[in-house]
Amino acid sequence: MIKAGIIGATGYAGAELVRLLTNHSKVEIEFLTSRSFTGQKISEVYPALAGIVDLKCEEIDIKQQAKRVDIVFTALPHGVSMSVVPELIKAGVKVIDLSGDYRYSSQKIYEDWYQQKHESSELIDKAVYGLPELNKEEIKEAGLVANPGCYPTSATLALAPVVEEGLVDSQSIIIDAKSGVTGAGRKPSRVTHFSEVAESFKAYKVGEHRHTSEIEQNLAGLSAKEVILSFTPHLVPMKRGILSTIYADLTQKVNSKELIELYQKFYSQEPFARIRQEEKMPEVKEVTGSNYCDLGIKLDKRTGRLIIISVIDNLIKGASGQAIQNLNLMSDLDEKEGLDFAGIIP
Known part of the structure; x- marks a missing residue:
């Protein structure tokens, strides 16, 4: 034990x-x-x-x-x-x-x-960066694991396959992300007070959120070139969850079927990454209470731009569940141990 x-x-x-x-x-x-x-x-x-x-x-x-x-x-x-x-x-x-x-x-x-x-x-x-889908072998040997941030988890998993393949312009990426209030932690503050959050929706730390640098570091490691992106977080009146809508210009012609197949292959051995078919984009409620990251991929044929929807529970895959996933890897256990459950329905 x-x-x-x-x-x-x-x-x-x-x-x-x-x-x-x-x-x-x-x-x-x-x-x-x-x-x-x-x-x-x-x-x-x-x-x-x-x-x-x-x-x-x-x-x-x-x-x-x-x-x-x-x-x-x-x-x-x-x-x-x-x-x-x-x-x-x-x-x-x-x-x-x-x-x-x-x-x-x-x-x-x-x-x-x-x-x-x-x-x-x-x-x-x-320290080893603790995103299992990218650093599994390093995590297994680590004595100190740095558990990723919630926004970087959502964004990095969404972009990793196409960035590694060089399919998107690394200078064109825009991440529009929305988080529930628990992302701000338990310590009370004016901005997370019920009357400030309820029936509202706001952007914060526009152009300066520290998770920008974490996402850029992750993607630069995959692309072997500098990544400069735009990241805007938003606070929405829900307790849990992150939904990231990500836009990027493609560097070559590719169709939706090929993109989805790329993601399915990239994450074929990853138990907590689920890829949706093009006609069904993921919703926050479908991962709430679980360790899953669900990804939807859409090719905007009119603009030629790639659109990715990524959803996680910020307290589980974005924090504690991912930490347990890392514990399992560090302890030579089944990666899914203690985490193999569905989200809350409905």
Whole structure:
């Protein structure tokens, strides 16, 4: 049995990890930490867990907690993870970090986009970017996995096949993405207050969202050339889910059938990527509560432009479910262990 700890267990991503791991036959949760709810049972913070997980939340004590586990999930804000992860790695514990602190191969790119100094840059080269559909073999051997962001997961999976094949102009990509409110985390703020979100729909951080750089890094690695794209996120009045509508100019003539076949072949060995036929575009509700990414591909014959629709649950495939997928790979388990379930119907 794999013994796991979760640091930051009472945020949305951390709590979702707790919920999902209760269905994992190979993992036992050994400890949970929470700065805000130390001493309280996780089931007091989230009553849905009552009688299922009643562990008390602890303060962070890396030296003691590292002795109790094989792997730790750090579900902390960016900038905070880097103060915890190095000590865990030094103690010989495997780590899956859900923040943005180790997602970049370049310290400069991180510091430019996150506007802060990286305090453990020595680990940047050791971290593996945890998108299983692209980095499966590297993840299997990793001691530190940087779990991708939710928007980058949706966008990268949507574009990877055509970018790798050189079928789209890498300077023409436009990503129009919409996310539910849980993407902003559990900490309350004016912009996520019910009366600010309900019956509204807005763009935010236009032209400057930090996930732009993460997506560009991923795609540049596939195309072996620089990628400069436009990414605009939007906040919609729903709890979960991301829908990304992506536009790109094709570099050569190709028909819809060939595009769909390319995607089917590219993801033929990937259990959580599902490709739709052209006449049916995916919807958020069809993946809510699941670890799937559903992709719809459409060739706009009038403009010759490729349109891709990508949907995920931001808390599962965009965070905690993907983290468990990474745990499975790092632990030589079936990739689907603890995640092989459909979304919520309806």
